[in-house]
Amino acid sequence: MIILGSTSEVAQAFVEKALQEGEKFEKVYLFTSNKETTERFARHIDVKFLQQSEIIELDLTKEIDYNIFEHINSTLLFCAIGYLGEGTEEGLYDNRNTQQIIEINYSKLVPVINYFAHKFENRRSGTIIGLSSVAGDRGRQSNFIYGSAKAAFTAYLSGLRNYLFDKKVHVMTIKPGFMATKMTEGLPLNPKLTASPKQAADCIYKAFKKQKNTTYVLPIWGVIMMIIRNIPEFIFKKLKL
Numbered sequence: 606m607i608i609l610g611s612t613s614e615v616a617q618a619f620v621e622k623a624l625q626e627g628e629k630f631e632k633v634y635l636f637t638s639n640k641e642t643t644e645r646f647a648r649h650i651d652v653k654f655l656q657q658s659e660i661i662e663l664d665l666t667k668e669i670d671y672n673i674f675e676h677i678n679s680t681l682l683f684c685a686i687g688y689l690g691e692g693t694e695e696g697l698y699d700n701r702n703t704q705q706i707i708e709i710n711y712s713k714l715v716p717v718i719n720y721f722a723h724k725f726e727n728r729r730s731g732t733i734i735g736l737s738s739v740a741g742d743r744g745r746q747s748n749f750i751y752g753s754a755k756a757a758f759t760a761y762l763s764g765l766r767n768y769l770f771d772k773k774v775h776v777m778t779i780k781p782g783f784m785a786t787k788m789t790e791g792l793p794l795n796p797k798l799t800a801s802p803k804q805a806a807d808c809i810y811k812a813f814k815k816q817k818n819t820t821y822v823l824p825i826w827g828v829i830m831m832i833i834r835n836i837p838e839f840i841f842k843k844l845k846l
């Protein structure tokens with residue numbers, strides 16, 4: 606299994622869930638920009654599940670050396686990489702913030718997924734799970750740079766699913782609403798609309814077993830976003846969302 610964004614608590618909960626359910630992986634490849642924290646998780650799965658793992662450094666703000674990925678073979682890729690950055694009030698006119706949000710959530714991430722998609726395509730098997738966001742369903746004034754990068758990522762996953770369908774590779778789009786993780790630490794999230802990492806991982810694992818195409822992490826978000834998507838633009842532009 607390949608994990609992109611290994612310090613994500615959702616990614617870690619997904620690995621635990623899959624191992625608990627008895628999924629077998631020759632190795633878990635933990636891609637991370639934060640080696641030290643990932644080493645703790647690697648030790649944890651080694652002790653608890655006797656699962657071999659390998660840590661691979663990946664920082665999307667830096668040059669990527671694809672040669673170090675060459676030996677990696679897998680049938681499952683789980684991508685939890687994401688970067689919220691500053692919202693509109695603080696960050697809209699900060700070009701570095703804008704660039705980082707677009708690079709980490711989309712433009713630097715897509716070539717990495719493509720690299721492994723190509724391997725899956727050649728082997729004619731595998732599943733790619735990408736964590737996008739409800740923020741990509743419609744641009745809202747509070748965080749539309751992040752939302753637009755996630756919208757692009759959602760469109761990419763949709764196209765990749767379509768392209769790889771007859772090559773026997775399945776692509777899943779996960780659209781979390783709020784999740785209580787380090788990304789949202791300190792934000793005033795409505796608990797009824799917020800999933801814990803374990804809840805999210807359980808939901809994603811269930812969707813994986815059912816080979817779903819697109820899944821909202823809490824079903825209520827599917828309803829909320831259907832309403833938001835259908836508000837006429839002449840009303841929507843006046844709302845403070």
Ligand SMILES: NC(=O)c1ccc[n+]([C@@H]2O[C@H](COP(=O)([O-])OP(=O)(O)OC[C@H]3O[C@@H](n4cnc5c(N)ncnc54)[C@H](OP(=O)(O)O)[C@@H]3O)[C@@H](O)[C@H]2O)c1
Binds near residue numbers: 789
């Ligand atoms: N939390 C929410 O409410 C929420 C809502 C909607 C969507 N999402 C999406 O769900 C996914 C998981 O998010 P999370 O809540 O678990 O947040 P998180 O803990 O911040 O996880 C995101 C991961 O992205 C990786 N990352 C960040 N910058 C990177 C960089 N420059 N290069 C490479 N990797 C980088 C980090 O992994 P490493 O430290 O291992 O590199 C980080 O753990 C993300 O795609 C996020 O956008 C989250």
